[in-house]
Amino acid sequence: MKMLFILCALMLSGIAQAAPFSSGDAIAGKQFFEQNKCNRCHVQKMGGDGSAIFTRPNRIVNTPKQMIARFHYCSEASGIKLTPADEQNVGAFLNQTYYKFK
Numbered sequence: 838m839k840m841l842f843i844l845c846a847l848m849l850s851g852i853a854q855a856a857p858f859s860s861g862d863a864i865a866g867k868q869f870f871e872q873n874k875c876n877r878c879h880v881q882k883m884g885g886d887g888s889a890i891f892t893r894p895n896r897i898v899n900t901p902k903q904m905i906a907r908f909h910y911c912s913e914a915s916g917i918k919l920t921p922a923d924e925q926n927v928g929a930f931l932n933q934t935y936y937k938f939k
C-alpha cells in the first residue's frame with residue numbers, strides 16, 4: 838500500500854514537472870505568429886531582426902508565466918485575438934526556438 842502511494846506521488850511529480858507549453862503545438866504557434874505579424878513592433882523596437890527581442894540580454898520574460906502575461910499585453914496593444922490554445926502554441930514555438938525554459 839505504501840509502495841503504491843510512493844508510486845503515485847512519483848507519477849504526480851512527473852506531471853508537475855512537465856515541460857512548459859507541452860500541450861502547445863510549436864508549428865501552429867509559428868503560423869499564428871507569422872499570420873498576425875507579431876514581430877511588426879518588435880522589428881521597430883530592435884531595428885531589423887524583430888526576433889532579437891526574445892534573446893536580448895535584458896529581455897523582460899524570464900518564466901513561462903511572464904511569457905503568457907506578455908502575450909496578453911502585446912495582443913491587447915495590437916488587437917490580436919489570442920485564445921488559450923493559441924497561447925500554448927505560440928508559447929511552445931517561442932520556448933523551443935528562443936527561451937528554452939525547462
Ligand code: HEC
Pocket residue numbers: 870873874875876877878879882890891895896897898899904907908911912914915917919927931
Ligand atoms: C503593438 C506592438 C506589438 C505587437 C503587435 C506585438 N508586440 Fe510583443 N512586444 C512589444 C514591445 C514594445 C515589447 C517590448 C516591451 C519592453 O521592452 O518593455 C514586446 C515584447 C514581447 C515579448 C517579450 C520579449 C522579452 O523581452 O523577453 C514577447 C514574448 C512578445 N512581445 C510576444 C508577442 C507576441 C506573441 C505577439 C503577437 C501575438 C506580439 N508580441 C505582438 C510590442 C508588440
